[in-house]
Every structure is written in C-alpha cells, then in structure tokens.
Amino acid sequence: MELLTFYPLAGFSILLALGVVINKSPIGSALCLIGMMLGLAGIFAMQQAHFIAILQVVIYAGAIMVLFMFVIMLLNLKGTGAEWRSRERNTLLTVLTAFLALGVLYKIVDIILEIDLDSPAKVADTFGTAAVIGETLFTDFVLPFEVASILLLAAMVGAVVLAKTKLD
Amino acid sequence: MITELLITLAKILFIIGVTVGFFAPILTWVERKQSAIMQDRIGANRADILGFTALGLFHAIADALKMFTKEDFIPEGANKVLHTLSPIIAVIPAILTFAVVPFGGVYNLFGHEVNLVISDLDVGLLFVFAIASIATYGYVIAGWSSNNNWSLLGSMRTASQMISYEVTMGLTIIGVLMVYGSMRLTDIGAIQEDFFRWGIFLQPLGFLMFLTAAIAENKRIPFDNPEAESEIVAGYFTEYSGLKFGMFFMAEFIEIVTIAAIVTILFFGAWHIPFLTTATLLSWFEILGTTGSNLLVMLIHVGVFFAKVILFIWLQMTIRWTLPRFRYDQIMKLGWKILLPLSLANVLVTGIVILMLQ
Amino acid sequence: MAYYVNRNVKMTWWERSYLPEIFRGLYITSRHFFINLFGFIPFFLGRKKDREIFTVYYPEEMVEYPPAYRGRPVLALNENGHPACVACGLCEIACPAYCIHIVPGCNSGKQNEIERWPEKFDIDYAVCIFCGNCEEACPEEAIFMSDDCEISMLDRKKMRYTKEQLLVPVADLKERIEFTRKMYAKWNY
Ligand code: SF4
Numbered sequence: 001m002e003l004l005t006f007y008p009l010a011g012f013s014i015l016l017a018l019g020v021v022i023n024k025s026p027i028g029s030a031l032c033l034i035g036m037m038l039g040l041a042g043i044f045a046m047q048q049a050h051f052i053a054i055l056q057v058v059i060y061a062g063a064i065m066v067l068f069m070f071v072i073m074l075l076n077l078k079g080t081g082a083e084w085r086s087r088e089r090n091t092l093l094t095v096l097t098a099f100l101a102l103g104v105l106y107k108i109v110d111i112i113l114e115i116d117l118d119s120p121a122k123v124a125d126t127f128g129t130a131a132v133i134g135e136t137l138f139t140d141f142v143l144p145f146e147v148a149s150i151l152l153l154a155a156m157v158g159a160v161v162l163a164k165t166k167l168d
Numbered sequence: 169m170i171t172e173l174l175i176t177l178a179k180i181l182f183i184i185g186v187t188v189g190f191f192a193p194i195l196t197w198v199e200r201k202q203s204a205i206m207q208d209r210i211g212a213n214r215a216d217i218l219g220f221t222a223l224g225l226f227h228a229i230a231d232a233l234k235m236f237t238k239e240d241f242i243p244e245g246a247n248k249v250l251h252t253l254s255p256i257i258a259v260i261p262a263i264l265t266f267a268v269v270p271f272g273g274v275y276n277l278f279g280h281e282v283n284l285v286i287s288d289l290d291v292g293l294l295f296v297f298a299i300a301s302i303a304t305y306g307y308v309i310a311g312w313s314s315n316n317n318w319s320l321l322g323s324m325r326t327a328s329q330m331i332s333y334e335v336t337m338g339l340t341i342i343g344v345l346m347v348y349g350s351m352r353l354t355d356i357g358a359i360q361e362d363f364f365r366w367g368i369f370l371q372p373l374g375f376l377m378f379l380t381a382a383i384a385e386n387k388r389i390p391f392d393n394p395e396a397e398s399e400i401v402a403g404y405f406t407e408y409s410g411l412k413f414g415m416f417f418m419a420e421f422i423e424i425v426t427i428a429a430i431v432t433i434l435f436f437g438a439w440h441i442p443f444l445t446t447a448t449l450l451s452w453f454e455i456l457g458t459t460g461s462n463l464l465v466m467l468i469h470v471g472v473f474f475a476k477v478i479l480f481i482w483l484q485m486t487i488r489w490t491l492p493r494f495r496y497d498q499i500m501k502l503g504w505k506i507l508l509p510l511s512l513a514n515v516l517v518t519g520i521v522i523l524m525l526q
Numbered sequence: 527m528a529y530y531v532n533r534n535v536k537m538t539w540w541e542r543s544y545l546p547e548i549f550r551g552l553y554i555t556s557r558h559f560f561i562n563l564f565g566f567i568p569f570f571l572g573r574k575k576d577r578e579i580f581t582v583y584y585p586e587e588m589v590e591y592p593p594a595y596r597g598r599p600v601l602a603l604n605e606n607g608h609p610a611c612v613a614c615g616l617c618e619i620a621c622p623a624y625c626i627h628i629v630p631g632c633n634s635g636k637q638n639e640i641e642r643w644p645e646k647f648d649i650d651y652a653v654c655i656f657c658g659n660c661e662e663a664c665p666e667e668a669i670f671m672s673d674d675c676e677i678s679m680l681d682r683k684k685m686r687y688t689k690e691q692l693l694v695p696v697a698d699l700k701e702r703i704e705f706t707r708k709m710y711a712k713w714n715y
C-alpha cells in the first residue's frame with residue numbers, strides 16, 4: 001500500500017523536477033516546481049510527517065512560489081527572447097555548483113549506505129505531530145532556531161531599508 | 169476495514185453532494201434573490217418549467233444549461249494547456265478544504281464510532297490555510313495564460329492581494345490556536361461545547377480579522393479588485409467562457425460555503441447548541457436506545473451546523489451587497505498597515521492573557 | 527462652471543475606523559432585507575394589494591414615458607397629410623452621428639403649392655444615438671423624438687427607416703411638441 005503511493009509520487013516529483021530544468025518558458029518551470037513541491041509534500045505526509053508536509057505546501061508552494069510567479073508575470077517573461085535560451089556561461093559558477101552538487105550527492109549516498117534497509121526503525125505514534133516538532137524546536141534546537149529567526153529578521157529589515165532608500 | 173471505508177465514502181459523498189450539488193447552485197439563486205430583496209426589487213423569476221417559476225429557482229438550472237452549451241473559447245496566443253487547466257486548479261482547492269471540516273461530533277452508531285469528518289488531521293487548521301494558499305494559482309495562471317492584458321492585471325492583483333491577506337489569516341489562526349491549544353478542527357469543535365468558550369468570546373478581534381481576510385481571499389466585493397468589471401473588464405477570467413467560466417464561478421460559491429463552515433467551527437461553536445451539551449441531548453432521547461438517540465443527536469448537530477453555515481453565508485452575501493469596492497491601494501493599506509499589526513497585537517495580547525490566567 | 531470636490535474631508539477617528547460605518551450599512555441593508563422578506567409573504571398570499579416593490583414586469587406591464595423621454599426620432603405629418611419637413615438639411619448637419627440622409631424635392635415655382643419637401647428622408651437607427659439634436663435644429667417642427675424605444679432588430683439593413691416608415695401624424699406628437707416649445711424656447715410664439 002505504501003509503495004503503491006510512494007512510487008507514483010516519487011516518479012511524479014522527479015519528472016516535474018526534470019521539467020523545471022528542461023522547460024523552455026519560465027512560467028512552465030515555475031509551475032513544474034510547484035507541482036514538484038506538492039509531490040514532495042505528499043512524500044512527507046506518507047512518512048507520517050504531516051506537519052512538515054503542510055509547511056512545505058504553505059511556505060514553498062503557497063508563499064514563495066506565488067512571489068516567483070508574481071515576478072515572472074510582472075516582468076512578463078514569455079521565454080521567447082534569445083537571451084533566455086542561451087545565457088552566458090560562467091565557468092567559475094559552473095565549477096562551484098558542480099562541486100556543491102557532488103558534495104551533496106556524496107553525503108546522500110553515504111547516508112543511504114549506512115541505513116539498514118531491512119529493519120526500518122520504529123517511530124512513536126506522535127512522531128511528526130506539531131506538538132512534538134514544536135517541543136524539539138524549542139528545547140534541543142533552540143539556538144539554531146533563534147539564529148535562523150534573527151537571520152530572517154535581518155534580511156527583512158535589510159529589504160525594507162533597501163526599498164525605502166530607493167523610494168525616498 | 170470495509171465498513172470504515174464505506175463510512176468514509178459516505179461522508180465524502182455527503183460533503184460533495186451538499187457543497188457542489190446543493191450549495192453551489194442554490195447560492196447563485198440566493199445571490200440574485202437576496203440582492204433583489206435587499207434593494208427593494210423582486211429578482212430573477214422568469215425561468216419557468218410549464219409555467220412554474222418556483223421563485224426563480226429554475227434560473228440555476230438555466231445557468232447550468234447555458235454554461236454547458238456555450239462555446240468554449242480559447243483566445244489566440246493563449247497557452248492552451250494552462251488555459252484549460254487553471255479553472256480546475258481553481259475549483260479543486262475550494263472543494264478540498266472540506267476534507268478536514270467536521271460537520272458533527274463523534275457518534276456511536278451500530279457499535280461503530282462515527283466521526284463526522286472525512287480526515288481528522290492533526291494539523292487541520294494549517295491544512296485549511298495551506299489549501300487557501302494553493303488556491304491562488306488557479307487564478308494567477310488563468311490570467312497569465314489568457315494572453316490578455318486585462319487578465320494579466322487581474323491575476324497580478326489576485327496574487328498580491330492573496331499574499332497580503334494570507335499573512336493576516338495565518339496570524340489570526342495562530343490566535344485561535346493559542347486559545348484552543350490544538351490544530352485539530354474536531355478538537356476545536358469539541359471544546360466549544362461550553363458556550364463561554366466559543367471563539368467569538370475568546371477572539372472577537374480574531375473573528376473580524378479572519379472574516380475580512382477570508383472575504384479578501386475569496387475576492388468578493390469589497391475586495392473584488394482582481395475582477396473589478398468597471399476597471400479591468402473581468403480580470404483574470406475575461407477570456408473564459410462556458411463551462412470554464414462556470415468553474416471559476418463555482419469555485420467562488422463553494423469558497424463562500426467553506427468560509428462560512430470554517431468561521432462556524434473556529435468562532436461559533438461548530439455543531440453545538442448553546443447551553444446544551446451532547447450528553448444532555450443524549451439523555452433526553454435515552455428511550456430510543458444507543459443507536460437511536462445517537463442518530464437523532466447526530467441529525468440535530470448536523471442540522472445546527474448547517475444552519476450556522478447558512479447564517480454566515482447570509483452574512484457574507486449581505487456584506488457583498490452592502491459595501492462598495494475598495495481601491496487597490498486601500499486594499500493594500502488595510503492588509504499591511506492595519507490588519508497585519510492588529511493581528512500581531514492580537515497574538516501578543518492572547519499570549520499575555522493566557523500566561524496570566526495560568 | 528468648474529466645481530471642485532473637497533477631497534480632504536476631515537473624518538473623526540470613529541468614522542475613520544470604518545467598522546461602525548460598515549455595521550450601519552449592514553443594518554440598513556439587512557433591515558430592508560427582512561422587511562421585504564416578511565412583507566412579501568402577505569403579498570404572495572394575495573392578502574395585501576400594494577407592495578413596497580416597484581418592479582415593472584416589462585413586456586407585460588409598461589410605464590408611461592414622460593414627454594421628456596427621447597425615443598426614436600420621427601417625422602411629423604401635418605394636418606394636410608404632408609410632411610412638415612422642408613428638406614432644409616439642418617438636422618442632417620446637426621446630427622452628430624451622420625445618420626440622417628435627405629434628398630430634397632421641390633416644385634418649379636408654381637403658386638399655392640408646397641415648395642419643398644423631402645423626396646427621401648432616411649434615418650439609420652443602427653447609427654442614431656438618440657441625442658435629439660435633429661429635433662432641436664429643426665426650424666419647422668418637423669422632426670420629433672417619439673416615446674418608442676423598442677427598435678431592436680436582427681438585421682441592420684432593416685434599421686434604416688425610410689420616409690414612409692418615419693412619418694407620424696402630428697396629433698400623436700402633441701405632448702412632445704408642447705414640451706419642446708417650452709424646453710427650447712426658441713420659437714417666438
Ligand atoms: S437623434 Fe441625434 S443621432 Fe439620432 S437622428 Fe437625431 S441628431 Fe441624429
């Protein structure tokens with residue numbers, strides 16, 4: 001039963017992720033990204049992490065991607081111009097991105113190899129509920145949590161200041 | 169297992185039947201008739217079958233027939249796939265919200281615990297919120313894919329308006345959540361068995377702000393800038409006709425029901441009658457046996473719930489036919505400069521009061 | 527006659543908070559709603575004769591149009607059975623929509639007969655904007671706005687009315703003639 005939902009979801013997400021990269025029009029890419037995020041949310045929900053799944057939908061699919069779409073529409077990028085097809089190649093950036101991707105891949109493979117797939121770990125029934133996540137966030141991970149919120153606050157203030165100076 | 173499945177199926181059919189089959193068509197009639205009565209008119213009463221007009225009820229059927237038979241038009245240069253897809257994307261979230269909306273409590277029928285909610289999610293409240301944020305896409309894509317400047321303007325207005333009011337909605341939801349200590353809508357409903365713990369008493373400001381934000385999310389007057397017909401023709405659905413237009417229309421009406429249901433659950437005691445607990449009701453009908461009394465109480469509760477829903481539908485309609493449309497900058501100002509600080513303050517005050525009471 | 531709108535109305539804090547005014551508006555509309563809702567019931571039961579609703583069931587019921595109403599322009603047919611028009615062409619010039627087309631006819635100077643008359647007089651109602659300029663321009667009281675506004679048709683070509691279709695006996699236009707005399711006050715009667 002679980003596999004029956006997992007494989008379609010995973011396939012769907014991977015296909016759409018490919019769509020993001022391959023798609024010729026920016027709005028198509030954005031739509032694929034949204035679809036992929038919904039697929040990811042589905043996978044999260046399957047792993048009993050309802051809270052994370054919902055957050056994935058609210059924050060990524062709901063809020064951030066709407067802004068993406070908004071910007072794409074505001075600039076009216078139709079994806080027909082030549083500059084959209086072939087952007088300038090930046091060797092340094094390409095190499096750096098490749099390194100990053102490789103590093104992430106290495107880590108993922110490393111983790112997967114370590115896992116004993118035959119005997120999946122048992123999780124508590126409360127696993128993934130809002131209450132449990134809240135508790136972990138505010139006890140074990142309170143420092144990273146606060147640091148992240150300060151970072152976001154700084155970013156917000158910075159954005160407001162930038163916008164303000166332009167206006168005045 | 170099979171019975172569980174059957175019960176769930178029955179609940180799904182009930183909800184879809186009630187919203188799509190009953191409320192959506194009836195609301196088109198209600199909108200016409202109520203506006204007419206409010207403005208000292210008579211309203212639609214011409215469509216008849218063999219001379220019977222049934223107070224204009226047949227206009228809903230006439231509407232449906234018209235939409236089915238109209239030309240389905242895709243403008244030149246439009247993105248065909250997205251243009252076809254967007255009404256579907258718009259209408260699905262509207263129905264989907266009902267997955268977590270409880271329309272009754274838990275009843276003991278024929279030895280089964282029947283919980284009158286399709287999916288008793290532990291993050292139900294957030295689910296509602298998530299679905300509301302997904303709903304934006306239908307409208308945004310509709311405007312973008314129509315290859316029409318009015319539509320594009322409409323969908324940009326939609327996007328900006330919905331983002332702005334989502335923030336307020338989220339923050340008011342936080343206030344509710346702090347008061348009830350749960351995100352499960354069935355829990356929130358059950359807590360309000362006590363009349364003095366109804367959301368309207370605990371979060372009066374929250375109620376007003378939630379209703380405002382919800383109406384803004386639904387893009388109805390006074391927040392109907394995305395489709396302001398006197399400014400941008402019809403906004404995002406300028407280029408839609410026939411059944412696709414009908415789907416946008418339906419999404420709007422279903423969303424009215426959704427808003428009414430959510431408001432009922434969060435602020436107006438869900439399915440409870442004031443001062444009458446479920447236990448009291450059950451003891452009244454004790455002679456009917458467990459199943460009988462439970463069944464009766466269930467019917468009463470569902471009835472009460474939908475009566476409240478109808479009341480809030482009426483309220484939304486009255487608001488829609490009373491207020492004039494806001495200007496675009498007024499909408500933004502209301503959203504960011506008034507409602508956002510107010511909702512933040514609401515969260516703060518709620519937190520302080522809860523701490524003091526402990 | 528420039529006229530300025532004062533957009534700097536000072537509102538009290540109470541008014542600016544908008545909410546009380548919303549409730550006031552809601553009160554008014556819902557009062558109407560409930561009065562009408564329950565006021566309807568006796569009407570539909572046939573008890574009460576007059577209702578507070580003034581809707582007219584249009585094709586079956588009609589209202590009397592006031593003489594000031596501008597329907598389609600028609601030509602007046604005077605008591606002798608001739609068009610009052612002298613084909614001067616003033617209305618043709620005054621018409622902002624250029625929808626009047628006149629071909630004049632005249633006799634060759636015989637005594638005691640009509641000197642000029644329109645040979646052809648067409649008004650294209652598909653183009654006419656019902657402005658009434660023709661009526662105002664006419665020096666002979668020959669063209670008037672009638673109270674007929676039901677001129678929708680499926681064929682545009684048929685909307686070009688000829689002289690025969692336009693002529694209306696002057697007796698039918700009495701009220702409008704009175705009205706124009708008062709209104710324009712340019713005849714020195
Ligand atoms: S009413 Fe106006 S538009 Fe019509 S014929 Fe007379 S002058 Fe022309």
Ligand code: SF4
Pocket residue numbers: 610611612613614615616617618628663664665666667668669
């Ligand atoms: S202005 Fe009067 S008299 Fe002259 S052509 Fe027109 S209708 Fe005839």
